[in-house]
Amino acid sequence: MNSNNLGLVETQFFTFAHPPHELTLESGVKLGPITLAYETYGTLNKDKSNAIMIFHTLTSDAHAAGFQKDDPKPGWWDGMIGPGKAFDTNKYFLISSNVIGSCKGSTGPASINPKTGKPFGLSFPVVTIADMVLTQKKLLEHLGISKLFCAAGGSMGGLQALKWAVLYPECVDSVISIAANHRHTALQIALHEVGRQAIMSDPDWQNGDYYGKSIPARGLALSRMIGHITYMSDKSMDEKFGRKLIGKERVGFDFSHDFEVENYLKYRSDSFVKRFDANSYLYLTKSLDYFDLAEDGDLTATFKGVKASFLVISFSSDWLYPSYQSKEMIRAMKANDLDVSDCEINSSYGHDAFLIEIEGQSRLISHFLNRLSKEKIYGK
Amino acid sequence: MNSNNLGLVETQFFTFAHPPHELTLESGVKLGPITLAYETYGTLNKDKSNAIMIFHTLTSDAHAAGFQKDDPKPGWWDGMIGPGKAFDTNKYFLISSNVIGSCKGSTGPASINPKTGKPFGLSFPVVTIADMVLTQKKLLEHLGISKLFCAAGGSMGGLQALKWAVLYPECVDSVISIAANHRHTALQIALHEVGRQAIMSDPDWQNGDYYGKSIPARGLALSRMIGHITYMSDKSMDEKFGRKLIGKERVGFDFSHDFEVENYLKYRSDSFVKRFDANSYLYLTKSLDYFDLAEDGDLTATFKGVKASFLVISFSSDWLYPSYQSKEMIRAMKANDLDVSDCEINSSYGHDAFLIEIEGQSRLISHFLNRLSKEKIYGK
Numbered sequence A, B: 001m002n003s004n005n006l007g008l009v010e011t012q013f014f015t016f017a018h019p020p021h022e023l024t025l026e027s028g029v030k031l032g033p034i035t036l037a038y039e040t041y042g043t044l045n046k047d048k049s050n051a052i053m054i055f056h057t058l059t060s061d062a063h064a065a066g067f068q069k070d071d072p073k074p075g076w077w078d079g080m081i082g083p084g085k086a087f088d089t090n091k092y093f094l095i096s097s098n099v100i101g102s103c104k105g106s107t108g109p110a111s112i113n114p115k116t117g118k119p120f121g122l123s124f125p126v127v128t129i130a131d132m133v134l135t136q137k138k139l140l141e142h143l144g145i146s147k148l149f150c151a152a153g154g155s156m157g158g159l160q161a162l163k164w165a166v167l168y169p170e171c172v173d174s175v176i177s178i179a180a181n182h183r184h185t186a187l188q189i190a191l192h193e194v195g196r197q198a199i200m201s202d203p204d205w206q207n208g209d210y211y212g213k214s215i216p217a218r219g220l221a222l223s224r225m226i227g228h229i230t231y232m233s234d235k236s237m238d239e240k241f242g243r244k245l246i247g248k249e250r251v252g253f254d255f256s257h258d259f260e261v262e263n264y265l266k267y268r269s270d271s272f273v274k275r276f277d278a279n280s281y282l283y284l285t286k287s288l289d290y291f292d293l294a295e296d297g298d299l300t301a302t303f304k305g306v307k308a309s310f311l312v313i314s315f316s317s318d319w320l321y322p323s324y325q326s327k328e329m330i331r332a333m334k335a336n337d338l339d340v341s342d343c344e345i346n347s348s349y350g351h352d353a354f355l356i357e358i359e360g361q362s363r364l365i366s367h368f369l370n371r372l373s374k375e376k377i378y379g380k
Helices: A129-142 A156-167 A186-201 A203-208 A217-231 A234-240 A260-275 A278-289 A323-334 A350-356 A358-376 B129-142 B156-167 B186-201 B203-208 B217-231 B234-240 B260-275 B278-289 B323-334 B350-356 B358-376
Strands: A012-016 A034-041 A051-055 A093-097 A150-154 A174-178 A309-315 A340-345 B012-016 B034-041 B051-055 B093-097 B150-154 B174-178 B309-315 B340-345
Touching (some): A012 A129, A034 A129, A051 A129, A093 A129, A129 A156, A150 A156, A150 A358, A156 A174, A156 A278, A186 A203, A186 A217, A186 B260, A203 A217, A217 A260, A217 A350, A217 B186, A234 A260, A234 B186, A260 B186, A309 A323, A309 A350, A309 A358, B012 B129, B034 B129, B051 B129, B093 B129, B129 B156, B129 B278, B150 B358, B156 B174, B156 B278, B174 B358, B186 B217, B186 B278, B203 B217, B217 B278, B217 B350, B309 B350, B309 B358, B323 B340, B340 B358
Parallel strands (some): A051 A150, A150 A174, A174 A309, A309 A340, B051 B093, B309 B340
Antiparallel strands (some): A034 A093, B012 B034, B034 B093
């Protein structure tokens, strides 16, 4: 085990909103009890001023760093979280929270509805990014923390971080938004809609009532294939696969797989189907598509009253959350005289870059957190 | 009827390669008889030097211009073809040819296999862009023409035009390649593969043997949705749809369609399913993915011996056939001292631009054809 690794970690669970104290979601629907899976790394300081909450992507989980028992693979952002790393566990107390609607230990459509004793399926209420943040706020309170030193995440995690700053301006010192934007665009909605239609067109989907039976594996695999394509870039796909054939000397002139890129999509989507719930895919993509930070259309007004310092990172080849959208957001932040640092990192890895470009991001994040910690943690 | 319209046109059919004189396809498989649907506009001149062949896209047909009886909609490139238009039927004899493998009047997987009396389905041989060109060459010979003044098309049509110049250098005075490239990339293959998997995952597909039964409508609709997304641009989708809701004041917090872009995809893909054969979608996407003009990997060498003059048009927001790929091709042409005109048209319409940006393309094409016609048609 490397000295800069966290070693063994364990996922914990927090259950709240027990009836009759259900939580009212953004849709107006009441839900309870609700469980959130989460992990923590590092130590909370005495005045509880060094807490950083980490938010994950669409299909990820609370296991962001370190190793779980009997799993040789570290958490999904292990390169960024640990002793001496960008999110330095020697300095900060990290909380990595799974989201409501997911299938990774938190309450979602695959959970048992206590009223029926059966999985919710489509009777689970639609959740939004605001609902994710609302439940994470309950988790923070449960941990006895009133304020986050930082809210940080990439992709869907970035949207949660941004929403934290707008929903709870008094509770967030800083936000790190990576490969995110302030509203889901028509292109993003369209891509998600194809994925949803793929799942719902699968006869095994059975209107969401497939638990304990055949899962809609074909539909879920298709939606994941589309996802994988959008997470890469034209250039990174060309560099990784190009027109390379699968151990063949020539194309087969048939409909078997000829190209490595075809095999890659199949391999990745087949493995995804084993680890993710199709209904959760529906719910979480919907929560993303509903996301619009400026609900009344005025983004500048949205950041009025927001107090956090921001670090906004985007990647040059990310066509799913393109840099120009980050820039729109930065303009609105700056119009409110907010403290904003921003950087477009030059990378060919597309949207995936935020999981790959560890060095460039680490430099930016360490510097940003160091600067703010002088005032917010050590300056008190 | 406008004076610059062609008026009524009719699709014609040419059948050849009757057994025992079947055509040998690139795969080595023999096929015959083969029918090609085509239309012609304008008049062939005395020395047969004014023929232009027009090639269509993946899902289009031979009806490129003018009106067919009882159809209020003109052909798919009517803005470009007609008296006084870019492809001026007062000057040129236009031949618009459907492709082998299509379901629009030419021999394809939905055609009856004369040996069995049943539709080919997956027993139809895989065809390539070279096979399309080979069959179009037979059509040209049938029309008594030995040389094309120009081979022209956009998207898949552009690939055919390029292949003409390489396969039959003595038979092509000029090539107009629009929104095309010299080899299908990993991104393009990946996007097509998802579409193919969507069709083949549909239980109604029945290994291609669905004729006379339920068609794989859900799978075909999904593949078309993906197609539509790739034909637009982030910007054009944002301008056309943004986050506009479908006659609602707020989102529904359910899985019904909320956004106009979702409805658009559904509407367009539902109408597509009525007019296109799923197996043809498989065959034609495969022909595109197999396309690599430089089969031995040396693009510069590929253009050795090519004699045509080239006009290469790309569009700034086309991310399916991006401009940088056209530029790679142009470099290889220029390395062979070929006469190349090229232009990247500034447009937000993405790949669809070649069907929409009529004015910009018309100027370039008229000028290119006028210049060459002085030497190749009138200069003789």
